[in-house]
Amino acid sequence: MPAVKRAVPRPSGAAAGTAKPAVAVTRPRIELKLPTERSVVSNSIDEQIMLIYGEPGIGKSSLLNEFENILFGMFEPGVKNLSVYKLPEKEPAFSKWAEFTPWVPAICKTNDFAKLVFDTSDMAYRQCTVHVCEQNGWDHVSEAGYAKGYDRSDEEFLKQLTKLSAAGKGVFFTSHLKSEKYERANGTSYNRLMPSLQSRPAQMIVGLSDIVAYYGYAGEERRLWIGGNDFILTKCKPESNFFTPDGERIISIPMGTSHEEAFDNLMTAWNNEQEDAGGITKLVNPERRLRKAPIKS
Numbered sequence: 001m002p003a004v005k006r007a008v009p010r011p012s013g014a015a016a017g018t019a020k021p022a023v024a025v026t027r028p029r030i031e032l033k034l035p036t037e038r039s040v041v042s043n044s045i046d047e048q049i050m051l052i053y054g055e056p057g058i059g060k061s062s063l064l065n066e067f068e069n070i071l072f073g074m075f076e077p078g079v080k081n082l083s084v085y086k087l088p089e090k091e092p093a094f095s096k097w098a099e100f101t102p103w104v105p106a107i108c109k110t111n112d113f114a115k116l117v118f119d120t121s122d123m124a125y126r127q128c129t130v131h132v133c134e135q136n137g138w139d140h141v142s143e144a145g146y147a148k149g150y151d152r153s154d155e156e157f158l159k160q161l162t163k164l165s166a167a168g169k170g171v172f173f174t175s176h177l178k179s180e181k182y183e184r185a186n187g188t189s190y191n192r193l194m195p196s197l198q199s200r201p202a203q204m205i206v207g208l209s210d211i212v213a214y215y216g217y218a219g220e221e222r223r224l225w226i227g228g229n230d231f232i233l234t235k236c237k238p239e240s241n242f243f244t245p246d247g248e249r250i251i252s253i254p255m256g257t258s259h260e261e262a263f264d265n266l267m268t269a270w271n272n273e274q275e276d277a278g279g280i281t282k283l284v285n286p287e288r289r290l291r292k293a294p295i296k297s
Contacts, residue, residue, distance in 0.1 A: 041240065045270050046115060046170045048238065049208055053175035053195040054215030058222065059259060060174045063215070064117050066263035070172075071113040073100060075123035085113065093123075097131035097156075100124075104160050108167035115170035122175055125201035129153040150200050157204065173205055177216075182230075194233040210237045215255070222255035223278065224266065243272045252278035 042048070046067065052060045061079050064070060071085050077092035087094075087103055094100045107116060118124045129141055132152045141149030164171055175195035183189045193214055195202055206212055212235035214225040226242055227249060228234035236242055242250045253269045255262040268274050 043240065045241070045267070047168075048210040049165075049171050049173075050211040050213065051121065051173040051175060051195065051205055051209040052213050052215055052224075053177055055177050055217075058215050058217075059255070059262060060215055061117070061119060062259040063224075063255070063262050063266070064172055064174070066259055067115060069112065069114040070117060071107065071115065072117045072119050073103075073124070074119055075100075075127060076120055078119060094127065097124075097127040100127070101160060104163050107169065108163055113169075115172060116164060117172045117174065119174045120176065121173035121195075121201065121205055122197050125153070125157055125197070125205070128157045132156055154200070154204055157201075161208070173209070175205075177214075190230055192231055192233060206233075206235065209235060211235060218252075222257075222262070223252045224255055224262075225252045226269075227251035241270050241272060244274055244277055245272065248277045250274055250277050254278065 052064070054060055061072070061084075062082060065072075065079075065082055065084050071087065072079060074086050074088065074093040079086065080092075088099070107113060132149065133139065133141060133143075136144070136149075136152070138144060138149060141153055143149060144152065161171060175197055177193060178196040179191045179193055181189055181191055193216070195206070195212075197205060211226060212233065214228065214232050214234055216223065216225065225232050225234050226236045228251075236249075244250060250269050253265050253274065256265055265274070
């Protein structure tokens with residue numbers, strides 16, 4: 001009688017020493033759709049990223065305080081002679097970057113404030129860098145090697161700015177003033193007025209900004225320069241604003257003798273209603289000590 005072979009069931013799972021059968025995971029399909037319309041150009045100065053730099057006490061914070069729904073993030077003591085909405089509310093300024101970042105989600109969610117001022121951007125970025133060093137156990141960002149520490153600082157700073165921008169918040173920066181020496185190709189040299197930011201944060205913040213304005217004096221007159229030359233660092237990206245009625249690009253804006261007048265003149269220039277372009281004059285010279293005009297409170 002022929003032998004009959006029986007099928008012996010194989011052990012399964014761990015006893016068999018074999019892997020369990022893979023379970024198929026169904027992921028929702030993401031439909032990619034290319035744009036069919038161009039983006040809309042912003043016509044609001046509130047939505048611009050703006051950096052204003054100049055001498056201490058000239059009125060940078062006072063000018064920005066004239067904007068509606070604006071909140072000051074204080075990273076160094078200031079504005080004690082101004083009535084402003086500010087963080088921290090009870091202390092003169094943030095002492096650490098980690099004290100500021102928990103406020104970002106709340107700022108993004110609120111409808112009470114549409115704009116945030118980093119006052120000053122110099123100290124804000126410095127605190128950000130110190131925070132990154134503490135998180136990684138470095139004494140200095142250069143310890144990471146190959147500029148990795150600086151990249152981490154940029155990433156942390158940009159992360160908070162991205163949250164604010166994504167929430168539709170305007171971002172303004174303030175900075176102090178410095179003068180740096182540059183050499184032309186023909187060997188002659190000149191001094192240039194620019195934000196007091198160090199090289200790395202200056203590269204980032206100037207690059208991000210739609211408007212970089214120098215607030216300074218021409219003789220006894222305060223002016224805000226949005227168009228410069230070799231002697232002044234400025235930037236003006238809006239292509240439909242800051243023109244005279246005749247279509248000439250505005251170079252500088254008179255700031256008058258009060259903060260209210262300064263703001264009104266800024267908006268006049270933004271709305272293309274300033275009669276003259278306010279060109280650069282010989283009075284704007286980093287080598288010259290200029291007299292300061294009194295500001296009416």
